[in-house]
Amino acid sequence: MMYFSAEIPEQDYPELVSLWEASVRATHHFLKESDIAFYKSLILGGYLQEVALCCMRNESGRMMGFSGTAEGKLEMLFVHPDYRNEGVGKKLLLHAIENQGVNLVDVNEDNVEAAGFYAHFGFKTIGRSALDGAGNPYPILHMELQ
Numbered sequence: 799m800m801y802f803s804a805e806i807p808e809q810d811y812p813e814l815v816s817l818w819e820a821s822v823r824a825t826h827h828f829l830k831e832s833d834i835a836f837y838k839s840l841i842l843g844g845y846l847q848e849v850a851l852c853c854m855r856n857e858s859g860r861m862m863g864f865s866g867t868a869e870g871k872l873e874m875l876f877v878h879p880d881y882r883n884e885g886v887g888k889k890l891l892l893h894a895i896e897n898q899g900v901n902l903v904d905v906n907e908d909n910v911e912a913a914g915f916y917a918h919f920g921f922k923t924i925g926r927s928a929l930d931g932a933g934n935p936y937p938i939l940h941m942e943l944q
Contacts, residue, residue, distance in 0.1 A: 801854070801855055802852060802853070802854060802893060803852070803853045803854070803855050804851075804852050806851040806852075806864070810861070811842075811846060813861050814846065814851075814861060815838065815841055815842060817861050817863070817864065817876060817878045818838070818841060818864075818874075818876050819834065819838060820878055820879055821863075821876035821878060821879065822837070822876070824879040824882070825909060825911065825912065826906065826908075826909060828906070828908040828936065829936075833934070833936075836932070836934075837932070840932065845866075845873075845874075848866075848868060849866030849867055849868045849873045849874065850866065850867050850868065851864060851865070851866050852864065852865050852866075852867075852890065852893060852894070853865075853890075854889060854890060856881075861878070862877065862878055862880075862881040862884075862886045863875070863876060863877035863878060863881060863886040863887060863890055864876060864890070865890040865893070865894050867894050867898045867900055870898075870899050870900055870901055871900065871902040871903065871904075872891070872894050872900045872902070872903040875887060875890055875891060875894075875903075877890075887915065888919075891915075891916075891919060892919075895919075895943065900943070901942060901943040902940070902941070902942055902943070903916055903921060903941050904931070904938045904939065904940055904941070905938070905939050905941060906936055906937070906938060906939075907926065907936075907937035907938065907939050908936065908937070916941050917941075919943075920944050921941035921942060921943050921944070922941060922942060922944045923939045923940065923941050924940050924941065924942045925939075925940035926938065926939055926940065927940065
């Protein structure tokens with residue numbers, strides 16, 4: 799059994815960041831160790847406070863995945879590797895679309911699986927940036943729900 803938790807108190811941020819790191823290590827194989835440390839510092843340094851967070855928890859309360867949205871854009875969606883392919887990402891995405899008005903997402907071009915996931919739910923690529931939001935050379939696909 800899974801359930802949504804729209805309120806994520808700051809005392810749960812360490813669990814959330816741990817989930818983020820596990821997810822990134824399982825899916826972002828193009829990142830170097832120094833990149834992971836860099837992005838982790840950004841998340842810890844304020845990214846979490848800039849988005850509306852939502853998570854899915856299992857019956858024992860363990861965080862399975864989370865999303866962060868702002869102004870109609872899905873800013874982050876990460877699923878713990880232990881719960882991949884169990885519908886957690888789908889439920890988080892549909893919740894963001896239906897309840898938070900999400901119709902935009904940026905995804906790393908090198909994360910082909912994620913780009914395919916969003917395309918499966920009707921997102922189309924509407925643009926591309928050679929650099930990511932932090933100015934690093936990781937191309938970003940800008941996608942919009944059609």
